[in-house]
Amino acid sequence: MPAVQETVERVKRIDVDQYRYGFETLIDSEKAPKGLSEEIVKFISQKKNEPAWMLQWRLEAYRRWLTMQEPTWARVNYPKIDFQDIHYYAAPKPKKTVTSLDEIDPEILKTYEKLGIPLREVAMLEGIEPKVSEDDPAKRKIAVDAVFDSVSVATTFKAELKKAGVIFMPISEAIREHPELVQKYLGSVVPTSDNFYATLNSAVFSDGSFVYVPPGVRCPMELSTYFRINERNTGQFERTLIIADKGAYVSYLEGCTAPQRDENQLHAAVVELVALDDAEIKYSTVQNWYPGNSEGKGGIYNFVTKRGDCRGANSKISWTQVETGSAITWKYPSCILRGDNSRGEFYSIAISNGFQQVDSGTKMIHLGKNTSSRIISKGIAAGKSQNTYRGLVTAHRKATGARNFTACDSLLIGDKCGAHTVPYIEAKNSSATFEHEATTSKISEDVLFYCVQRGLSQEEAVGLVVNGFVKDVLQQLPMEFAVEAQKLISISLEGSVG
């Protein structure tokens, strides 16, 4: 059998049973009845003990949503979603108020253990290692705001962050404790009317993370949140808001996995980033939602709106993403380069296999003078998947000296998949410099044979070649995630390796 054919066969065998994170946690949960109405929106708001202004904000979004249509321009196909057949709220039943990790449901902790997230260790380390050394990356700590289903169940490192003046908490708490910040920034990057899914999220979001880094503060640790869908038929509507005030710096890591499912699960998150003068935000994602089984059944529908606003001069926002999961990915982390000399970056690895459909990319909106942006996108398509890069680079009339560099590379494994590149470029002033490069290639049989002749197995060979292909992007990930990402890439492509 020719090598590529063999790889195709192997890819075909990748199945639900192989999905490493496909397990379910048996804990009691409390959920809202199916369907969406003003009553449900009120129910969610009430569950969260929200102030009146928040409920109003949600209701306005809900009313707007009723008038909107699902977008159809993306290169993805799926059965029509019945939005009245979804639970919009689910929470693990609180046994009592949580003050330490020991009080958390052991089932939940076990789940995190399976995911390889050393929550307990992190908490223990916290006690014995009070000082953070910025020079020694190995000693850098990661604060985990663990989101389990929709309610944050544990927040670690809070004390240390507080010392630095950094606010890092579930957004539901921030709404109560820091209403002035939330009111000022929530919806200021992704307005409630932005798009169908963002508007839906605005109406029903249950929880997510809130980060505020005060002026001149460099956040003393990487912040990370792990999301996990665990309740059958429960939509997950995360809302994240990160603000880096003047001269502040923060690096935020997000990773997620989900258990296997027969029914499709809707995920519509919104992430808003605001960087003021001289501030920098680095946002990294490793996404591994359940991709569906070998017949293309099940899997997560991931309709995400992520946008960063370089509001201040000399600010910088950098998105790095490794997308391996989901049945459908609809996601365009973008940067609005409003401040003069601001900079936006987008580094992406999108892997699709089986029947996965990925339509992902970025938007770089140049508004300020001398703004610059860089896009490095690596798409890898295997199995019968479709992988589309869709990007927009635009320079406003006043954005003199705007610069963009874009490189989109696609790698095809087998002959039943597709890779597509759809770049939109608009320059409204003559001083803008936009560069676009794109390549599409296949893993050749000759390369695979060369590797196996040197002793690597077929699967190791594919893994090696793909990891070489995505190296430029992997390098952008914080060290903590690079290893995990490399593993994920191998898992998503090898599948049958036990």
Add this chain to the structure above:
Amino acid sequence: MALLEVKDLKVRVEEREILHGLTLTVNEGEVHAIMGPNGSGKSTLSHVIAGKPGYEVTDGQILFRGEDLLEMEPEERAAKGVFLAFQYPVEIPGVATMNFLRTALNAQRKARGEDEYSTPDFLKKVREVSKSLNIPQDMLKRGVNVGFSGGEKKRNEVLQMALFEPSLCILDEMDSGLDIDALRIAADGVNALRSPGRAMIVITHYQRLLNYIVPDFVHVMSKGRVVKSGDKELALELEASGYAQFEDAA
């Protein structure tokens, strides 16, 4: 027992028979040259021994130390000690040569049930070998064969040969694309690896290479068969008279 026994091998590629019953025996320590015109099946033989997909063996046997080589995956053959130096080594962007060497070497050792090399031992070994082949350390940091000159690519093949310590080395048209200096360096590297426990099959069009790597035996292939065997004098004879005389014999 012979190291390699090819018995009456018949091979097809997409319905067309390329090898029509080829027999060849190679013992430890021997260097065999296989010569012949384009299309005589020289490269096919090397590919089938190494296990390249796309070839159908319809008859015959290949035994390696008495074991049926055709039953093994290509990577198993590599771990058993079969090494093919490619005529056109491939480029693997983004994969540092050093990383590739280490991954491959450890994969082979693991397959044989041996311990993986420790980093210091591995680095020491690579440095030694690369120095003798005139390979700069900088080259090892670059992507596998990416941006390498023809000579560098071939030296990288010899470097791997030296690192993996195979018992059978097949050199497929090693001289193609090399100038005389590059050829000399590569050939010196190969000669340094000649040992009583290791056999080599040198595939070439031209006698030139055999001035540098002097074979014990020379076989002439034509139209999918070995049509004449002899010692190194046979190569010189060919150089003078050409392959045409064998076209009819085949």
